[in-house]
Amino acid sequence: MTSATSTAPAPAATAARASGRQAPPATLVIFGGAGDLTKRLVVPALYNLLRAGRLADDFLIVGVGRGDTDTQSWRHDLRQMMQSLAADGSGEFRADGIDEDAWNWLARRMTFLSGDFTQPEIYSRLKALLAEQSTKRGNGNVLFYLAVADKFFGAIIEHLGRAQLTRQTNGDWRRVIIEKPFGHDLASARALNAQILRILTEDQIYRIDHFLGKESVQNILVLRFANGIFEPLWNRDHISHVQMTAAETVGVETRGRFYDGTGALRDMVPNHLFQLLAMIAMEPPVSFNADDVRAKKTELFSAIHPISPDDVVRGQYAAGTVLGKPVRGYRQEPAVAPSSATETYVALKLAIDNWRWARVPFYLRTGKYLAARTTEVAIHFRQAPYALFRETPVERLPRNILTLRIQPDEGLSVSFSAKRPGQDIEIDGVAMDFSYSDYFEPLTTVGYETLIYDCLIGDAMLFQRADTVEAAWCAVQPVLDAWAARPPGEFPNYAAGSSGPDAADRLLARDGYAWLPIGAAPARRGHRR
Ligand code: BG6
Secondary structure, three states, rough: OOOOOOOOOHHHHHHOOOOOOOOOOOOEEOOOOOOOOHHHHHHHHOOOOOHOOOOOOEEEEEEEEEEOOHHHHHHHHHHHHHHHHHOOOOOOOOOOOHHHHHHHHHHHHHEEEEOOOOOOHHHHHHHHHHHHHHHHOOOOOEEEEOEEEEHHHHHHHHHHHOOOOOOOOOOOOOEEEOOOOOOHHHHHHHHHHHHHHHHHHHHHHEEEHHHHHOHHHHHHHHHHHOOOOOHHHHHOOOOOOEEEEEOOOEEEEOOHHHHHHOOOHHHHHHHHHHHHHHHHHHHOOOOOOOOOOHHHHHHHHOOEEEHHHHHHHOEEEEOOEEEEEEEEOOOHHOOOOOOOOOOOOEEEEOEEOOOOOOOOOOEEEEEEOOOOOEEEEEEEOOOOOOOOOOOOOOOOOOOEEEEEEEEOOOOOEEEEEEEEEEOOOOEEEEEEEEEEEHHHOOOOOOOOHHHHHHHHHOOOOEEEEEEHHHHHHHHHHHHHHHHOOOOOOOHHHHHHHOOHHHHHHHHHEEEEEOOOOOOHHHOOOOOOO
């Protein structure tokens, strides 16, 4: 065990790019240091933060994990992974190559502690290492990152507590980042909150939802609250309904074991989709202070009318063709039960019981192996009130839809009616489109930079509070209960590469609406199908 406490200044390139505030000096302790999340996302995010000039010279990294890894082999493995991510270029980490100065700066600050984090012994070693680092650095700030399977969250925090590693003294802070999933239903989320709140105070806990690390998700707040034109329209008088889609073109890949016990509802709805929902539907907070924003989110989730199981459609993919490639059905995936009743698709309708959203249905859908990869929110405005144009009855006028594209091709579009050039009044649907890439340099990000940086500076605005997480689980719990009591009928019920089960179309057709086609271009959006 060695401790790396190099305090060489940040590379010149880094300093030149620095624009914002540097995070205070601290040690980041990553449980699951040798795991996939650390390699693919956490370390690339640190590298990007360094290059953006956001890491202090006294920043240190400690990896904790099982296996035969040591500091040298850890640094080597991480370097290899960064190299292959950069070379691949198709994943989250895009770089023309690794900046050697920046990498060496990071690598010098890395130490690996090998051991079993379910046993007390490693915590004594960690304590000794952190004490040594604190003395050299002159502060004891530590951010613990639990990049491990959720079954370890409670136990690790208890060990940290017993070893007195969570105690904040002399103005130093101790914070803990907890990855998803936070519970698998309301009861388990409550139990986990109760367990960790015996050891930590709420302001030490950072429950991550990586959707909030996406620029385009954060931009929804700017769109709503930094512009005057949207808010007057943002209510039941002008909006007929809202569609939210998170469609994926990946299947469960190697995650069958995890996914078969989880399913699309738990995996995506009370967390990622609800975070999008909150950005769209919450009331304006009095400030962007973490507690003001989180209070508004909790208020919104608490206003969700208990979801009726009749308003929910579940689906499971059969074999099919995705992006031109034949793929197998869910039940044939590795580590998935051959008669699995786990859903890989869910669509639901929910109502929000408050003045702003009374009688405005929100339709949410998400699924694996769908026709295109797209995450978006489409706000459908009410039709013009009467038919001024005799040849075009009002219900046939193209719809006004504001579509916020979260990924890919981040941006937004507004579709509306225009007169087709010519002697007759012929109306057509057109769109105004804004793409981030047309205005801004693409940011090199894996989506975790802002989240890690915010933890280091103590800004919890993008993280979940205990009551917010519980309110979200509370909203979906009736569905989980109903499904547990009633197995799905016909599974599988959609072909991989399709738009999902037919029943999802009927869910909207009942109300006189139709889903926007998954992955359609903005200009076609206003057209009735
Ligand atoms: C994860 C889910 O939290 O989010 C995955 O566990 C899902 O199943 C992923 O694929 C989607 O995130 P993104 O950023 O790829 O849209």
